Amino acid sequence: MPPSGTRRAPVWRMWTAALLLLTAACTDDPSPSLPGKTPAGLPVAPAGPDTRPALATVDVDTDDKARLELVGLNRYGPAHVLVQIRITNLDDDRHNPMHQINDHVGDRPDFKHATGIALVDTAARRVLSPLRTAGGCVCSTDEDGYKPYLDPGGHKTFFAVVPAPSGGARTTTVLHQMGTPFLNVPISDEPPTAPPGQAVPPPVGEERNYPIEAHSEDPETEVRDDGREVEVSISADVLFAVDSADLTSAADRLLRETASRIGGGAVKVEGHADSTGTDEINDPLSLRRAEAVAERLRALVPAATFEAEGLGSREPLYPNDEKEGRRRNRRVTVTFTRTPTAPSPAPVATTGTSRADGFTVAPDPLQPIGGGLGVLTYTVTNTNPKETWRHEMSHDEGWQRIRFNAAINVKLADGDRGIRPARYTVRDSSSRANLCLCSSTSGVWIGANNFDPNETKHFWALLQLPSTPGTTAEIADLPAVPVSVQGP
Numbered sequence: 001m002p003p004s005g006t007r008r009a010p011v012w013r014m015w016t017a018a019l020l021l022l023t024a025a026c027t028d029d030p031s032p033s034l035p036g037k038t039p040a041g042l043p044v045a046p047a048g049p050d051t052r053p054a055l056a057t058v059d060v061d062t063d064d065k066a067r068l069e070l071v072g073l074n075r076y077g078p079a080h081v082l083v084q085i086r087i088t089n090l091d092d093d094r095h096n097p098m099h100q101i102n103d104h105v106g107d108r109p110d111f112k113h114a115t116g117i118a119l120v121d122t123a124a125r126r127v128l129s130p131l132r133t134a135g136g137c138v139c140s141t142d143e144d145g146y147k148p149y150l151d152p153g154g155h156k157t158f159f160a161v162v163p164a165p166s167g168g169a170r171t172t173t174v175l176h177q178m179g180t181p182f183l184n185v186p187i188s189d190e191p192p193t194a195p196p197g198q199a200v201p202p203p204v205g206e207e208r209n210y211p212i213e214a215h216s217e218d219p220e221t222e223v224r225d226d227g228r229e230v231e232v233s234i235s236a237d238v239l240f241a242v243d244s245a246d247l248t249s250a251a252d253r254l255l256r257e258t259a260s261r262i263g264g265g266a267v268k269v270e271g272h273a274d275s276t277g278t279d280e281i282n283d284p285l286s287l288r289r290a291e292a293v294a295e296r297l298r299a300l301v302p303a304a305t306f307e308a309e310g311l312g313s314r315e316p317l318y319p320n321d322e323k324e325g326r327r328r329n330r331r332v333t334v335t336f337t338r339t340p341t342a343p344s345p346a347p348v349a350t351t352g353t354s355r356a357d358g359f360t361v362a363p364d365p366l367q368p369i370g371g372g373l374g375v376l377t378y379t380v381t382n383t384n385p386k387e388t389w390r391h392e393m394s395h396d397e398g399w400q401r402i403r404f405n406a407a408i409n410v411k412l413a414d415g416d417r418g419i420r421p422a423r424y425t426v427r428d429s430s431s432r433a434n435l436c437l438c439s440s441t442s443g444v445w446i447g448a449n450n451f452d453p454n455e456t457k458h459f460w461a462l463l464q465l466p467s468t469p470g471t472t473a474e475i476a477d478l479p480a481v482p483v484s485v486q487g488p
Helices: 015-025 251-259 279-300 323-329
Strands: 056-060 066-075 080-089 118-121 126-128 155-163 171-175 182-186 209-217 221-225 229-235 265-272 304-310 331-337 354-356 359-363 367-370 373-382 410-414 417-427 432-436 456-464 472-475
Touching: 056 182, 066 171, 066 182, 080 171, 118 155, 182 367, 209 456, 221 251, 229 251, 229 323, 251 279, 265 279, 279 304, 279 331, 359 472, 373 472, 410 456
Parallel strands: 265 304, 417 456
Antiparallel strands: 056 066, 066 080, 080 155, 118 126, 118 171, 126 209, 171 182, 209 221, 209 417, 221 229, 229 331, 265 331, 354 359, 359 373, 367 373, 373 456, 410 417, 410 472, 417 432
């Protein structure tokens, strides 16, 4: 069963026979002939150094030292994009970038394919991964495990064929697993060419995309927004007295705030409990609480239809072995279709520097990338006279519950709410995994939060843009620092 949000297209394992098969059997194939090319793909480019100019450049210093240059971002037919990234080894030792540019989606890393090249579809709030066939992704491949190794100063170009962002987007943000994304890069309409020494397959395969969940929270509510659905979890401790399903006086303000987000349509209201008590107590109480919230919201939003359900303690968001986890699990969750809203003007503050414990953190201006999302890049410097770990960078805030460690300990202030890094959610027939849209500190990046004396490293996080002025950031448990938002 494919992950959520996939669409299957025909998969041809023999590229040389693709044109005959398409002509004979697939008159409704969504992959058209390319301008000046056949569906057999792009011919092998002559081997040799890749001397094409870079569209954008990112230097990587969180683990192995490398320079990444985006040398191609071209439409490959009307529905796909060919992404090409040139990686140069700036380290003193040989290293294999194929091990670093693969993604973390599957149960086991795929070290033979450049699966980690992806695009951000801001209009649909999705991460777009390379096409997949029975033989792997439609991207650069390493069959013998040795070719991608780079000597110091050496370079190699990697490619991936990815679905085009929705809505006819003219620019996109390119993810690559190794470091800071390439932000807001124009997509070229010029016919693409293959990277040196490689053949690019046709844009035919299974499309995979994953919802981006933006997250904000305060002590009373948590909001998750994946661009399609909004999920508001309201603390049951504020809505109700202990063992009661009667709304408190404080509940009216929270429910009015929630109602203001609902435009209409079907709304699902779920009551949840922590693990204390029995199902015989928790199930009916959580149902009565969901019904009470639904009844009040129905009066506030008569254009919507409401369905209430009590789930007891069966779907915890947080571990029940901690007091704070149990408090957050006692909630009523209201889920509804997202209503498009005009973007708020970007708040502006003065970017500063935060210092503590021999570490300095300096954020760059928050860069909007569309769809109410932005990317925060920042540096962390160890000013201690000895090698020092900053473990707090990977401190898990609980809601993330991500599969792999990452530098997730970032929070923007949005009034009285805190904005955490976004994540993307991968589902298949047997599991669900959340992955942080931020710098990794796991896998080949283990030790990214370990600093030599006077060493500076670059990190990033994708977040929902704040809507209030005076934005500050708390990073790795260091004191809050003002952050500016880059204008158009």
